[in-house]
Amino acid sequence: MAENPGMPVRPSGRLLRAPEHFLSPAQIAEVTAGRRGFLRGAFAAALAGTGGVAAAQGTGDANILELPAHTKGLGQPVATHGYGQPSQYERNLQRRESPGLTRVSAASVSFAPLQGMFGIITPNGLHFERHHQGWWDIDPSKHRLMINGLVKNPLVFTMDDLMRLPSVSRMHFIECGANTGMEWGNVAVPTVQYTHGMLSCCEFTGVALSTLLDMAGYDKKAGKYILVEGADGSSMTRTVAMERALDDCMVAYAMNGEMLRPENGYPLRMVAPGIQGVSWVKWLRRIEVGDMPYGTKDETLHYVDLMPDGLHRQYTSIQECKSVITSPSGGQTLLDKGFHNITGLAWSGRGKIRRVDVSTDGGRNWRTAKLESPILSKCLTRFNFGWVWDGGPAILQSRAIDDTGYVQPKINQLRAVRGTRSIYHNNAIQSWRVAEGGEVSNVQVY
Amino acid sequence: MSRCIELASACLGATALCLTLAAPAAAQQSFPGIGRAATPAEIAAWDIDVRPDFKGLPKGSGTVARGQKVWDEKCASCHGTFGESNEVFPPIVGGTTAEDIQRGRVKALTEPVGRTTLMKLSSLSALWDYINRAMPWDRPKSLSTDEVYAVVAYILHLGDILPGDFVLSDATIRQAEQRLPNRNGKVKYEPLWNLKGKGDVTNVACMKDCPVGAILASYLPDYARDAHGNLALQTRAVGPTRGVDTSAPSLNAPPPPPTDPALALANRHSCMACHRMEGKHVGPAFKDVAARYAGKPDAAAVLAAKVKSGGAGNWGQIPMPPNTGLSDQDLAVLVKWILSGGS
Numbered sequence: 001m002a003e004n005p006g007m008p009v010r011p012s013g014r015l016l017r018a019p020e021h022f023l024s025p026a027q028i029a030e031v032t033a034g035r036r037g038f039l040r041g042a043f044a045a046a047l048a049g050t051g052g053v054a055a056a057q058g059t060g061d062a063n064i065l066e067l068p069a070h071t072k073g074l075g076q077p078v079a080t081h082g083y084g085q086p087s088q089y090e091r092n093l094q095r096r097e098s099p100g101l102t103r104v105s106a107a108s109v110s111f112a113p114l115q116g117m118f119g120i121i122t123p124n125g126l127h128f129e130r131h132h133q134g135w136w137d138i139d140p141s142k143h144r145l146m147i148n149g150l151v152k153n154p155l156v157f158t159m160d161d162l163m164r165l166p167s168v169s170r171m172h173f174i175e176c177g178a179n180t181g182m183e184w185g186n187v188a189v190p191t192v193q194y195t196h197g198m199l200s201c202c203e204f205t206g207v208a209l210s211t212l213l214d215m216a217g218y219d220k221k222a223g224k225y226i227l228v229e230g231a232d233g234s235s236m237t238r239t240v241a242m243e244r245a246l247d248d249c250m251v252a253y254a255m256n257g258e259m260l261r262p263e264n265g266y267p268l269r270m271v272a273p274g275i276q277g278v279s280w281v282k283w284l285r286r287i288e289v290g291d292m293p294y295g296t297k298d299e300t301l302h303y304v305d306l307m308p309d310g311l312h313r314q315y316t317s318i319q320e321c322k323s324v325i326t327s328p329s330g331g332q333t334l335l336d337k338g339f340h341n342i343t344g345l346a347w348s349g350r351g352k353i354r355r356v357d358v359s360t361d362g363g364r365n366w367r368t369a370k371l372e373s374p375i376l377s378k379c380l381t382r383f384n385f386g387w388v389w390d391g392g393p394a395i396l397q398s399r400a401i402d403d404t405g406y407v408q409p410k411i412n413q414l415r416a417v418r419g420t421r422s423i424y425h426n427n428a429i430q431s432w433r434v435a436e437g438g439e440v441s442n443v444q445v446y
Numbered sequence: 447m448s449r450c451i452e453l454a455s456a457c458l459g460a461t462a463l464c465l466t467l468a469a470p471a472a473a474q475q476s477f478p479g480i481g482r483a484a485t486p487a488e489i490a491a492w493d494i495d496v497r498p499d500f501k502g503l504p505k506g507s508g509t510v511a512r513g514q515k516v517w518d519e520k521c522a523s524c525h526g527t528f529g530e531s532n533e534v535f536p537p538i539v540g541g542t543t544a545e546d547i548q549r550g551r552v553k554a555l556t557e558p559v560g561r562t563t564l565m566k567l568s569s570l571s572a573l574w575d576y577i578n579r580a581m582p583w584d585r586p587k588s589l590s591t592d593e594v595y596a597v598v599a600y601i602l603h604l605g606d607i608l609p610g611d612f613v614l615s616d617a618t619i620r621q622a623e624q625r626l627p628n629r630n631g632k633v634k635y636e637p638l639w640n641l642k643g644k645g646d647v648t649n650v651a652c653m654k655d656c657p658v659g660a661i662l663a664s665y666l667p668d669y670a671r672d673a674h675g676n677l678a679l680q681t682r683a684v685g686p687t688r689g690v691d692t693s694a695p696s697l698n699a700p701p702p703p704p705t706d707p708a709l710a711l712a713n714r715h716s717c718m719a720c721h722r723m724e725g726k727h728v729g730p731a732f733k734d735v736a737a738r739y740a741g742k743p744d745a746a747a748v749l750a751a752k753v754k755s756g757g758a759g760n761w762g763q764i765p766m767p768p769n770t771g772l773s774d775q776d777l778a779v780l781v782k783w784i785l786s787g788g789s
Contacts, residue, residue: 089683089684092682092683093682098674099674103535104535107535107583115680115682154484155482156488165480187664189666194674211477215481235580241640247641295498297572301566301576310551310555310556311555312632312633316635316638317639318638318643320645331677331681331689331692332690333687335686335687335688366654404644433665440690441665441666443662444664445659445662446663
């Protein structure tokens with residue numbers, strides 16, 4: 001994996017303790033040996049350009065006392081970038097592949113950096129990707145959607161047609177069925193990006209699928225299923241229950257106020273709320289109404305859950321209730337003891353989040369977190385929980401409950417029924433261990 | 447559908463009359479001017495799916511021999527000469543037996559081994575449909591119908607499912623499917639298909655003094671610390687946390703699961719083969735032993751002698767063998783540990 005150049009590791013703010021956060025063991029030995037001159041040198045190097053130490057010295061913070069260039073000069077003009085970009089200081093937040101997970105990047109996954117996200121909406125450029133045969137940027141004037149099968153009127157729509165129809169906009173999460181799949185047997189990856197990053201949430205805009213099915217005159221008696229099919233090389237196909245299709249599925253052309261990104265199916269994708277991501281077929285070209293499930297490759301060979309008795313469960317579509325603390329989380333170091341906001345995401349493919357509880361002692365005692373609005377059906381919900389870290393070891397967990405009353409399970413409860421080789425549908429409680437010194441790591445405790 | 451299309455085109459001239467005639471299209475009329483009828487040729491061009499009941503399967507046939515030729519030219523570079531390769535994609539062939547073919551269930555799926563395509567395949571339509579729509583990986587939809595039949599036949603031959611002289615066709619495909627090693631290995635799992643289904647695993651929302659295991663069951667080994675690159679460069683450089691610099695050795699590695707030296711000793715001397723701290727096993731629970739000796743001034747000496755000499759009758763008729771090989775030092779540690787109830 002090519003490492004992105006990234007932001008230098010530089011402390012800022014009140015990072016006054018624990019030099020081990022950015023010094024090497026050899027340098028720490030120097031510090032412990034009392035060679036303060038060395039320490040000053042190391043700090044000077046590490047803090048160049050920041051006011052970390054200055055805050056505690058002299059008459060005040062140099063960042064306040066010495067007016068910076070941006071306060072004393074002229075900034076850049078409007079429309080310098082016709083399409084704005086994140087700050088140069090944000091370049092560490094990238095979607096990334098998990099090394100060794102796949103061999104070819106055109107049939108792979110990139111994980112969304114949940115550790116750095118706020119609220120519930122995923123920025124379009126950080127939405128996770130899963131492609132089976134590479135992605136395309138399709139000319140929308142040439143894209144067509146066909147509806148056929150058990151319908152009175154097989155129809156063809158252009159993008160112009162679809163965008164003229166009444167539109168709906170709704171916020172929904174999308175989660176790959178294999179999200180957290182690497183952790184069924186044991187801890188395998190270090191950060192929330194890799195444990196839970198096949199998860200994103202957008203406001204989607206498109207046409208209610210029920211509108212299109214009505215226009216085609218679908219067979220209300222025999223039409224129990226639909227097949228959705230993509231226009232890319234893989235021509236991905238998945239079966240969706242007609243009941244779900246009529247309820248809240250849509251064919252979407254927009255995400256978060258702009259057209260879909262090519263990597264997310266531009267110009268048209270299926271949105272199947274609550275259902276695993278593979279059914280949200282991208283570059284959607286065709287919907288067929290049928291009277292039986294289609295048993296496609298991704299319903300027969302993949303996205304089937306292996307049980308301990310050797311039987312595979314097929315058509316396991318619903319993403320059950322799940323949550324994860326995104327900060328503090330694995331691979332991070334707490335700056336200092338004292339107050340920290342434990343924050344994370346909760347979601348359920350069956351409806352709304354009713355409650356999230358947080359434990360800081362590995363699941364012995366729990367308190368209820370604050371849910372931020374909006375709390376929407378089949379959508380991410382942000383939770384926050386105030387915590388004063390005493391500097392000692394802790395294990396952070398979150399546990400979500402949805403409006404069906406279902407309580408997110410522990411990994412050992414899942415394993416007791418489904419074994420360790422199911423790959424899909426791991427919605428276990430995630431544990432993050434905070435060590436003395438503040439380093440947070442991925443652990444499994446139950 | 448052609449009748450509908452004819453009706454629709456015949457109606458273009460006389461709208462008022464046709465609104466009643468073209469009743470099937472009534473729903474479409476709610477959004478006039480949007481969408482149009484698909485032509486039969488258009489539907490044929492895109493409607494290529496083959497269902498588990500083989501609806502949609504085009505007529506055609508292919509031999510194992512022809513399949514080998516196509517395979518060697520177009521498939522083997524990714525999937526290996528025998529479909530066994532794990533270099534680019536998971537292996538296709540392997541892990542199935544003649545017994546599996548008889549039974550229709552693959553035994554190796556209950557074992558901790560990797561899974562091949564043929565171990566999982568339960569309906570032949572899935573393999574045919576997928577190769578037809580998506581293979582070869584870099585040139586999908588370039589195979590002819592007969593080539594698809596041939597390649598499917600060859601894959602099944604590589605898995606010892608079909609004989610070398612088998613001709614796979616729309617007429618014989620059901621016969622071939624009846625030999626799939628895992629044809630009985632799938633179940634449609636309704637609880638995760640239906641929105642209102644109840645899952646098979648749930649938790650209880652205990653809030654206080656909840657039962658938890660005492661140990662870290664799993665954590666990343668130190669050597670895998672930088673397996674995902676330098677995490678310091680994957681985390682925002684401002685805020686309540688920083689990414690851990692995994693280019694440097696860990697300073698906060700989780701400790702190994704706590705091990706009690708006395709328990710390790712008890713394991714080494716095979717005490718734990720017959721005893722548990724709590725609950726009777728072959729021999730009495732150590733906690734029960736501790737309770738019996740509680741308050742006796744010579745407890746340590748008496749118990750030490752019993753451990754060394756063994757015996758029967760005090761706790762039932764199963765005898766405890768003598769432990770003459772125990773050093774006095776180890777014995778003292780073990781006796782103290784047992785009498786303290788494991789603390």
